Amino acid sequence: MSAAGSNPASTNGGAAAGWRSWALGRRARVDDVLARALAAGAGRADLHGALTDVGVMLDGVAAAGLPAQRFDALAGACLERAVARVVADRWHARDPATTVLLDWVPRLAPALGADPAPALTDLTTAVTRLRGTVDQAGWRELAGAALAYESDPTHLRAALTVAAWRCGAVRWRGAALAAAGHLPEPVLAGALRLGSASPGGAASGAPWEAPPPAADPRAVLARNARDPWWWPGRPGPWRIGGFRGFGGPWIRIPELLGGDGLRWWVRTEATPTDGAAGADDIGPDGYTGHTGHTGHTGAGAAPPAHRYWVVHADVHGSHTAPAAPPAHGDRPDWAGSSRQGPNTRPGAATVSARDHSYYLHVRHR
Amino acid sequence: MTPDVPRSHGEGTHGGRPSAVGQGPRSGVSAAPTLPGAGTSGTHDLTVDDLFAPLAPEAAAPTGLDEKLRQAYFWIVNHAIISPHYDIEFERPGAAGRSFALGDSAAELRLPSAQSYSSFVLLPLLTFAVRGRCLLLGGPGRGKTASAVLMGILAGYPIRDVRRAMQHGHPQLTVTDMFGTPLPKDLISADSLGEVDVAWRTWLGMRVKIVDEYNRIPTRTQSALLTVLADGYVEVYDQIYSTGASAWYLTANDDAGGGTYQVVEALKDRIDVVAHALPFNTRFLDQLVDRAARRLRPEESVPPGIVFTEAEHDALDSAIRALPLPAAVRRRIEFFAAQLEFLERAGAQFEYRTKDTARLAGADVHQIAAQDTGRDRLSDVGTSTLNGLSVRSLQSLISYAKAMAFFRGRPEVGIDDVRAVLPFVLHDKINPDLRAGAFDGEEGAPLRTDRISWLRGIFDDACAQYDTMDRDSSDDVGAILDELHAGLDGVDAATVRVRLARIERVLDSWSMARKLYGHLYDDALALKYAHQRYTNYLTWLSSAP
Structure with a gap:
């Protein structure tokens, strides 16, 4: 059960002494793990470096007051996972599992529960799945703020989902809105970074950041559910997409064909000289059943005139994915027929494409 | 770091979950799919469970044989044979990769837009899959033999057995040296050749057979080798040994007659595919240095997860044969x-x-x-x-x-x-x-x-x-043959005459307007065949009471 607002250290016995003491106390187990890693081909220096990193992290967790019993389970799980990554030659700063152990665990240690293994697996899975698509640092901070006073992982998944949406995982918008309803208010306020009455100012963010807008999280979510482009302190306008050379998805100017208020149907011109940079509308598999001649330059396979895209977007982020050409006409049924600001939701924003812009432009009506 | 990509990006080695492909932790076999799908770009609503659902490699069912084959390929190019070449190029339909013209000769360098492969690694692997016959060509020390040995290990044989089974071509290699020796006691006491038992060489029964420097084998032994390659059996002293389906690897330093003996033309014809050992790219010298420092011999550390059992090898061959050719x-x-x-x-x-x-x-x-x-x-x-x-x-x-x-x-x-x-x-x-x-x-x-x-x-x-000829949509000969192959049961004489007239009309149109090219030549002979079938049928119809 969640124990929001209480200090886990005070309910679970004395605080842990730290990594070094733990490792000495569990010498046989640590030796066994390391011996297996060496036998599997891991380098001594690599192991030493990884365990040093993990040790620093765990010392911080111990200093924050994690009870000794929980520290024991957490240290064991971290040791095995870190060593496994070294053995797999994957222990580096950009590796999601490494990031989880070094950056996420210190913020979430109490909320991982008495048996941290399942929660660590959840974290690693989610971080791996969303890498490159959300603001990872922001997500981590919001998750930390949301779960700072949690002592078990009851709300871990829901809070992570809400925080991920808040940091740009727009495809999980519906899941986040649904999950938010089951979260305690302090957890929800932290995950949304809204200035609620969270204990200890959990949602206050970093000192150099502007304070979060004071608002009732549930009221904000209710209004956002009606108007995906409304959020306190964020009046817009917004831009979606952009030129690929600057991090966007497109190498041709997008043409907006329609939408349903949460997603938009876009097409761009295509030419054979777009090369691999323009090729990802086919999908990684690339097979279309085409049996025509494929010459040195692809001659013979008639290149499509357009590439199509589905854009999911709201006030917190956007996601652009290549799509197969529609079976009939130039858009699927859900995209409607309006080319100008397609939107079915009252009070929402207008989305438009411009002749000389690689972005879709969003502004409130 | 090795140059190729499919690399693990999931868990798979910790947390108590089963590893994606059952590999050892440092096996180097790709745990991520080697041909990734389109990912989560669909339009369905995602749920919280979707965010925490195990990543594809962890959730993978028992690995498919094609995936296992690709894993073997990527393990070989990443860890065994340093061949950072992509000479078998594939393009995504409608999205060809870019080309660059380099140097005075405007040498074209293409960047393929789809996953491409190194022929020197891929062709031996495909030979392994279809149990064909592959000739590995290239100068000394380019990895021909190592590549063949790896294939033997992929078939599940211990490295020592593979090396012992490898036949080394030399000018004194006799048929009995290569295939088996008659037992001396039988040679003395037997009354007929059929009573002479032959001690067959063990390599004949292996699923992967390697003949090193086959162009140094004397012509007579080459002829015996030809029978094994072509027909899967060998005959010594009236005794026959059936070798079964197997993948053959022959190596040669020179394809233009540089060996000790000229290779028999028929033997050359039995070879299904020729793979050239591509030159070493000096930019990858660091990998050689690293291997030397670690005393690493890739053929001694092939991960068990990419080894094909005999049943898998059979299934692989069957699955490939079953693939339709449109x-x-x-x-x-x-x-x-x-x-x-x-x-x-x-x-x-x-x-x-x-x-x-x-x-x-x-x-x-x-x-x-x-x-x-x-x-x-x-x-x-x-x-x-x-x-x-x-x-x-x-x-x-x-x-x-x-x-x-x-x-x-x-x-x-x-x-x-x-x-x-x-x-x-x-x-x-x-x-x-x-x-x-x-x-x-x-x-x-x-x-x-x-x-x-x-x-x-x-x-x-x-x-x-x-x-240019738009043969996909205008193929008179194809239509005529389809009509014929649909069967003649119930076709009456009048219809046959119409069909015969159609054949002659097509031939008439050719004789008036076109030069004779190879494809027309085959089409004309096919029409003659159809005409003959219809003529015979018409004769039979006319003679029927």
């Missing part, structure tokens, strides 16, 4: 192959106007071809070859095209799969006529030495002609 692809192969054999002036009777007729008569094919006038010698791909395709070559081509499609996870063979393997399959099967116009000039001269590019080029030319 009619559209088959027609292009037919169109290409038809161009090669035809030689208009080689015979008087229509059926004998082939290069084979000229060759059997000892005539100069080039001289006979030169008698043709009015033919476009550059667009007619048949003018640049001295022979046509044998049935065996076509079988090899189809088999390897299927293997290529299977390896790429395709549901059926595509023309790009055929194009990828064709130059390697036909490498020693089609002899170029180096005096032909196709090998003149600045563009043609390099093709004299680069047979792979030449073969791929003539196949591309044939396909371009096929497209």
Whole structure:
């Protein structure tokens, strides 16, 4: 059960002494793990470096007051996972599992529960799945703020989902809105970074950041559910997409064909000289059943005139994915027929494409 | 770091979850899918559970054989044979990769837009899959033997057995040295050859057979080897040993007769595919240094997860054979192959106007071809070859095209799969006529030495002609043959006469308007066949009471 607002250290016995003491106390187990890693081909220096990193992290967790019993389970799980990554030659700063152990665990240690293994697996899975698509640092901070006073992982998944949406995982918008309803208010306020009455100012963010807008999280979510482009302190306008050379998805100017208020149907011109940079509308598999001649330059396979895209977007982020050409006409049924600001939701924003812009432009009506 | 990609990006080694492919933690086998799908770009609503659902590698069901084959490929290129080449190029439909012209000769460097492969690694692997016969060519020390040995290990044999089973060609190698020795006591006491027991060499029963430097084997032993390669059995002292289906790897330093003995032409013809060892890229010297420092021998550390059991090997072969070859692809192969054999002036009777007729008569094919006038010698791909395709070559081509499609996870063979393997399959099967116009000039001269590019080029030319003629949608001969192959049961005499008239009408139209090209030659003979079938049927109908 969640124990929001209480200090886990005070309910679970004395605080842990730290990594070094733990490792000495569990010498046989640590030796066994390391011996297996060496036998599997891991380098001594690599192991030493990884365990040093993990040790620093765990010392911080111990200093924050994690009870000794929980520290024991957490240290064991971290040791095995870190060593496994070294053995797999994957222990580096950009590796999601490494990031989880070094950056996420210190913020979430109490909320991982008495048996941290399942929660660590959840974290690693989610971080791996969303890498490159959300603001990872922001997500981590919001998750930390949301779960700072949690002592078990009851709300871990829901809070992570809400925080991920808040940091740009727009495809999980519906899941986040649904999950938010089951979260305690302090957890929800932290995950949304809204200035609620969270204990200890959990949602206050970093000192150099502007304070979060004071608002009732549930009221904000209710209004956002009606108007995906409304959020306190964020009046817009917004831009979606952009030129690929600057991090966007497109190498041709997008043409907006329609939408349903949460997603938009876009097409761009295509030419054979777009090369691999323009090729990802086919999908990684690339097979279309085409049996025509494929010459040195692809001659013979008639290149499509357009590439199509589905854009999911709201006030917190956007996601652009290549799509197969529609079976009939130039858009699927859900995209409607309006080319100008397609939107079915009252009070929402207008989305438009411009002749000389690689972005879709969003502004409130 | 090795240059290739499919790399693990999931968990798989900790947390109590099963590893994606059952590999050892430091196996280096890709835990991520080697041909990733489109990911979460669908439009369905995602849920919280979707965010925490195990990543694909962890959730993977028992690995498919095609995936296992690709894992083996990527393990070999990443960890065993340093071959950072991608000479088997694939493009995404409608999105060809970019090309760059480098140097005075404007040497074209293409960046393929789809996953491409190194022929030197891929072809032996496909040979393993289809249990074919692969010739590995290249200078000493380029990894030919190592590549073959790896295939033996992929078949599940211990490294020591593979090395012991490897046959090393040398000028004194006899048939009994190679295949088995009659037992001395039987030689003395037997009353007939049938009573002489032969102690067969163990390598004959292995699923992977390696013959190193096969061009150093004496001609007589080559002939015996030919029987094993072609028919799967060997005969010594009236005793027969059936070797079963197996993958063969033969190596040679030189394909142009540089060995001790000239390779028997028939033996060459039995080889399905030729793979060239590509030169070492010096930018990857650090990997050699690292291997030396760690005393690493890749063939001694093949991960068990990419080893194929005998049952898997059988299943692999069956799955490849079952892959469909669509009619559209088959027609292009037919169109290409038809161009090669035809030689208009080689015979008087229509059926004998082939290069084979000229060759059997000892005539100069080039001289006979030169008698043709009015033919476009550059667009007619048949003018640049001295022979046509044998049935065996076509079988090899189809088999390897299927293997290529299977390896790429395709549901059926595509023309790009055929194009990828064709130059390697036909490498020693089609002899170029180096005096032909196709090998003149600045563009043609390099093709004299680069047979792979030449073969791929003539196949591309044939396909371009096929497209120009719009043969996919206008194929009178195909329609006539389809009609015939639908069966003659219940077809009345009047219908047969209509069909016969149609055949003659098509031939009439050709005789009035067209020059005779290879594809027309085969079509004309096919029409003659159909005409004959209908004529016989009509005769039978007329004679029926």
